[in-house]
Amino acid sequence: MRSNGPWNRVAERMQRSLLLTAVFLVLGYGFWVSPDLKEIAAGIALFLFGMISLESGFKAFTGGALEIALRRSTDRLWKSIAFGLGSTTMMQSSTLVSLITISFVSAEMISLAAGIGIIMGANLGTTTGAWLIAGLGLRVDIAAYAMPMLVFGVILLLNRSRELKGVGYLLLGIGFLFLGIAYMKEGFDALQEGFDLSAYAVPGLAGLLIFTAIGMAVTVIMQSSHATLLVIIAALAAGQVTYDNALALAIGANLGSAFTTALGGLTANLGGKRLAVAHVLFNVMTAAVAIALIDQMVWAVDQISNLIGIAEDDFLLKLALFHTLFNLLGVVLLVPFVKQLERALIRYVHFVPPPSEQPRFLFPEALETPSTAVTAVRNEVAHLYDNAHVLISHGLSLRRRVIDSDASLSDAVRSTRRIMPLDVDDVYEKKIKSLYSAIVAFIGDVQGRETPQHWTDQLYSLQEGSRDIVEAVKAMKHLHKNLSRFGVSPNPPVREHYDALRIQIAKLLREIRELRTEEPGAITSLSLDSLKLALERSSRERLDSINRMIRDRRIPPHIATSLLNDEAYAYEIGEKLIEAAHALLLSDAPGDRIVEEVLALDDREIERMASSAEEKTAR
Amino acid sequence: MKTKNLLAKLANFMDKDRNVESEELATIRGVLKKLKTKEHKLREKLEANPGEEARAELQGKLDVVHAQRVKGLERVKEIRDSHREPSTPNATAETKTTEE
Numbered sequence: 001m002r003s004n005g006p007w008n009r010v011a012e013r014m015q016r017s018l019l020l021t022a023v024f025l026v027l028g029y030g031f032w033v034s035p036d037l038k039e040i041a042a043g044i045a046l047f048l049f050g051m052i053s054l055e056s057g058f059k060a061f062t063g064g065a066l067e068i069a070l071r072r073s074t075d076r077l078w079k080s081i082a083f084g085l086g087s088t089t090m091m092q093s094s095t096l097v098s099l100i101t102i103s104f105v106s107a108e109m110i111s112l113a114a115g116i117g118i119i120m121g122a123n124l125g126t127t128t129g130a131w132l133i134a135g136l137g138l139r140v141d142i143a144a145y146a147m148p149m150l151v152f153g154v155i156l157l158l159n160r161s162r163e164l165k166g167v168g169y170l171l172l173g174i175g176f177l178f179l180g181i182a183y184m185k186e187g188f189d190a191l192q193e194g195f196d197l198s199a200y201a202v203p204g205l206a207g208l209l210i211f212t213a214i215g216m217a218v219t220v221i222m223q224s225s226h227a228t229l230l231v232i233i234a235a236l237a238a239g240q241v242t243y244d245n246a247l248a249l250a251i252g253a254n255l256g257s258a259f260t261t262a263l264g265g266l267t268a269n270l271g272g273k274r275l276a277v278a279h280v281l282f283n284v285m286t287a288a289v290a291i292a293l294i295d296q297m298v299w300a301v302d303q304i305s306n307l308i309g310i311a312e313d314d315f316l317l318k319l320a321l322f323h324t325l326f327n328l329l330g331v332v333l334l335v336p337f338v339k340q341l342e343r344a345l346i347r348y349v350h351f352v353p354p355p356s357e358q359p360r361f362l363f364p365e366a367l368e369t370p371s372t373a374v375t376a377v378r379n380e381v382a383h384l385y386d387n388a389h390v391l392i393s394h395g396l397s398l399r400r401r402v403i404d405s406d407a408s409l410s411d412a413v414r415s416t417r418r419i420m421p422l423d424v425d426d427v428y429e430k431k432i433k434s435l436y437s438a439i440v441a442f443i444g445d446v447q448g449r450e451t452p453q454h455w456t457d458q459l460y461s462l463q464e465g466s467r468d469i470v471e472a473v474k475a476m477k478h479l480h481k482n483l484s485r486f487g488v489s490p491n492p493p494v495r496e497h498y499d500a501l502r503i504q505i506a507k508l509l510r511e512i513r514e515l516r517t518e519e520p521g522a523i524t525s526l527s528l529d530s531l532k533l534a535l536e537r538s539s540r541e542r543l544d545s546i547n548r549m550i551r552d553r554r555i556p557p558h559i560a561t562s563l564l565n566d567e568a569y570a571y572e573i574g575e576k577l578i579e580a581a582h583a584l585l586l587s588d589a590p591g592d593r594i595v596e597e598v599l600a601l602d603d604r605e606i607e608r609m610a611s612s613a614e615e616k617t618a619r
Numbered sequence: 620m621k622t623k624n625l626l627a628k629l630a631n632f633m634d635k636d637r638n639v640e641s642e643e644l645a646t647i648r649g650v651l652k653k654l655k656t657k658e659h660k661l662r663e664k665l666e667a668n669p670g671e672e673a674r675a676e677l678q679g680k681l682d683v684v685h686a687q688r689v690k691g692l693e694r695v696k697e698i699r700d701s702h703r704e705p706s707t708p709n710a711t712a713e714t715k716t717t718e719e
Binding site for chain 1: 643646
């Protein structure tokens, strides 16, 4: 599976523009032909706006409860399903839950299997919407409940507090949902007087397939299976569609919601793509089984309706029951095979690396919540660091496997006969610059949204960290020029000096790599202070050594200046790598940051310790 | 006396700065404990008579951990002193309560 290239993106934009134009033209014609259609369309628009407001409302509470709940509730499959069911029921939007799940899977915060569980649960959760609309929405004067919610919602929206604004959006969302349902109900009732859609009912298998396709198309256009279900239930209540055709539309609505997630998954990274594929497979399988066993399912609905007291002619509640049953059937069929599905997706859905390094974690879905955005940035900065680690290793003429093992660095360096040729500029362009640009652009996107201070501070640290990585690589570029000339010099003092430089940087790379395998936190990042001290001490020793060689005239002046410059570059590489590691090693916990600020040694303290060690050695 | 105790507790609860400092104190103590363990382990390794280069490296780490612990203990003392200081109203209520 190849990532999107520029031509694919142009094609996508053209398709979206054409679709938008077609929708506008059809609606415009429809409004001109039928005033009742205006009311129905307005009802759908209000309903969709209500769902958008609900999403905004819930997002005000993300960065905390939702993410904590998601992380804790996905270590078992049944928990993932329950989470998907619960959150979709509460938020009345499987789209938001699916997008958050894709962002978490893309950021590797939850496993693919857990993501599949949540998607299954979310599918079940959408059925509660059908019950709400069929059981309540169309039987009471729901507009009367909407109005006070809209008023209170707007008042809360005028508040400065993020939480109160969030509650405001929630109330507005529910208010608009109710208002949308009311308009649609009136619209369909009015339409019935002038126009009888049920005359176009198609019986049998043909009807089943045609109306499934219509349900899918409507959901794709409206990007919401909830809105489609509302249309179906309202149309059924007004007698505009037959019960059989309504069942087929409901199956189509399910298929359409998978298409929406699939579109979102196209722009995600590998994890997100795999999850989108899983969602499509799950919904297609569920739809296929429902279509194949439609008669048996209708029979089951009738039997269960009798048991739980649903009237024989209450087709609205029967539709809601059918919707629940066929989604439940899908879950029951897939649950035993989730692990196999995960393995198959990992095996067959691949990532083909493009010529220049692309970000692995920075996808639009990661912007959904501050914590997924920061995690995505941290993972990408870690990716950037890994690339820099390889480049710097090669720049030192050491294999990565030597640095990443316990092999003696002194032996490896001293046994070097030839400095590896390396086009640092080329590698920088391909492996570093593209990632750095993507990180900076992504952070810009996050900062364009309302983000709490705690997360903004972390983004700032990570941005600084990525800049430090780039500066370390640039310093390596300068160092490598003279390393190529003098690194294996026949002049022993020169050779010794460059060997010492290479060992020092290699050691630092190894120690940082080991620290990165530990749990992020205050203790791990405080360990960087000993690396700073080691860097300071070894740099002073080498400078003293160069000065002695100059005094004793063991090296010519032009070599001395090169050694001094290269010592500065080596120091810069070490300093920048330590700073970058600091950004990666600190945890999210605000407590850790405060403690680290208090306990960490500042530059003056490091210099003082290095000086006192020098004095001890001199004595 | 009960009313004064209650008022002192209420004052402590409402005093955000004090609560933040108390949290900081608890976190620093946790980290200091881990640093102490780390210092012990480094000393043990040093006593095992490693080579010259390893010795210098271990000594450097030990110096750093020791310096971090000293800073941490100074901060702990600072926070404790600020909680005991009689010039702040809360401390006045607490000191009076303690004396009673």
